[in-house]
Amino acid sequence: MATARQPWSVPGVILFSHGDLSYEVDLFRPLVEELAQSRLGEMTVPAYERTEKKRLREVIVRSLPPTSSDDPELLERMRARLREEAHLATYLQHPRIARTLGPYEVQGVLYIVSDRVEGTSINTLITYSQMREKLLSPAFCLYVGAEAAGALHYAHTCKDENGAPLGIVHRDLNPARIFLEPEGGVILTDFARARSLLPGRVASTLPRPHGDVFYCSPEALLCEETDPRSDLFSLGLMLLELATWRHLYSTATVRPDDLEEALTEKVKGKVLDAAITAMEADLPDHAEDCILRAATFTREEVNEITEPLAHPLRSIVRRLIQRDPEDRYQSAADVEADLRAGLAALGAPYGPKEALDEVLLSLTGASMSRSVLGPTSESQLPPNMVTGEDITNERDSTP
Template identity: 25%
Template sequence: MTLATELGMLGRYRLRSRLASGGMAELFLAVLPGAEGFEKPVVIKRMLPRLAAQETYRQMFAQEARLMATFGHAHVVSALDFGVEQDSPYLVLEYVDGVDLGRVLGARRTLPPPLVRYVGLSLLHALEHVHGLRDARGELLGIVHRDISPANVLLGRTGNVKLTDFGIAKGLRTPSHTAPGSTRGRLRYMSPEQVQGGPLDGRADLFSLAVLLYEAVVGQGPFSATNDAQLLLAVRDARLAPTEDLRRTAGPALADVLLRALRRHPSERYATAGEMARALAAVDGTGESEQPWRVAEVVADTLTSEGTAPAASRGAGNRGPFSAALLELREDDS
């Protein structure tokens, strides 16, 4: 039997339930057992055996693990361990009890502007950390997430906001597994330079984040298109839909921050995540201290509306307490 059906142990981790399976990996809810009944919940991303035999995919998987090992921030999901069992690599990740932002927006379509601002600030602090990481010699690693989207933003029951899924993240000295001129990521959240397959820096992530925040406050993205071909051209040219809905819903100050980040040329956007965070922080922050519990409230409402069962009672084929979009389990995620 395989671990996917038998569960049991994977290295020193006890598998509790299988959350999802995709083209590249399986996702498990697990615990690290210890003495006197100690158990620490974790999430395990295990590479599928058929891909583990291929060196290119193994290197992609190991690359993700090495990148995540450098992170250490309250708003970034942590990598806790990496190992190989039965010749299949696995990555152990921090467990976030909650839902992803995509599920929240699917259930309620929009969030109030103060909450959008809070989520945006949390993610900008995460990106400021990731973009600013340096190696032992003090040189920038140049990490770009490349896949900022609602599915990769986790909201916890306790009000925490976490950025996840660095499966297609790229650093300055990270080997590329993407053919020249091709792209990785979700089209509707890409930057113009990413759509064109050009070189990327942190400003591409800021564009993607602005698309996400625009969608969260308005209820739809900033591009008008009826098919992928139209969407690709709209993203390539940063051709935005009329902004009246954004200004009316978000207010002029928040709208101005998002619209600057959505400019076509990277040089016209904010230079860094820190600069964009300062601009967003200057937007009226009424109720700032209330936002973490409002996140928790939104998570609870979403889980209630979905009728999500407690983790211990779910079957192996069901989603976890957070979305399986902790990672998009696709073969081409790198």
């Protein structure tokens, strides 16, 4: 018989049990930065999956009580969205994608269990390479990009049990969502904000960017239709930052007034609408700058910012971060193929072992100066919690 207890009650508490497995929180662990609660009462906490006799592995458990909001309708939509997330995860069975299990409903509490990925996020590696004042090698960037592109291709082409495309778009691809494992493998995490074509999906009324705005595609920031090519743009931004510490959306060297003057009347209306949406959705203050930059960057600026990249990474990233999706790669499979060809052209083997050796050198050589700050994502563990604005939008429901 399943049991459940409140996750914040006592140290070593069993959150819930399912079959022979239980999920236990050890509150003696430092949780100050790792326990989070949304305004709708969703809790995210690190836990252990265990049997009666021993702990098996570390996981992340998210829970949503049945009565945690003054808005029962919104709460029920949230619960439906979590069920949808868990349902979608059943199709994402890939060695380079972190697993999500559930949903488990125990005494009215809805639980979702996700792998707690061991290793270091690309976000952290970017920061450490800045501290060390030494860029990671082009080979490392090609390797990480190829592995991530392979996982994305799998997700983008997933089909249901009847062979129908699921139309999955991650929508939150950024350096905090990709990890290098202790053995050098690359893991893509957190499809909590993914769009899909699952039957019965929950719709929302507010079109908005669904991920870290620093890494959203122009179409996502301008509240237009997104597709797998939007994820490829985000991958390009991440690879650009990983290889150069630079970011296309940075406004450090431009004046907002100059950007606004570059807008046509038609685009100016889109930017205004997107900025209003950003405020209504309570997006970060820098969202408006990202929206304006996404609407105004030129092909010449793309060429300029990618110029420091080594060949062939330069041409690959340059093609990934074009504003018009038609000018980008049309599939993650094509991106992976070009990245792997570029890696092979270097003439020396480069795989998990070489990536791990390079990262260990970067971590041990990093200066711990706190003055080094980059535009890397601020999101860390625990993974993003779903909010009322994260319900799949009908405007994104076409392939």
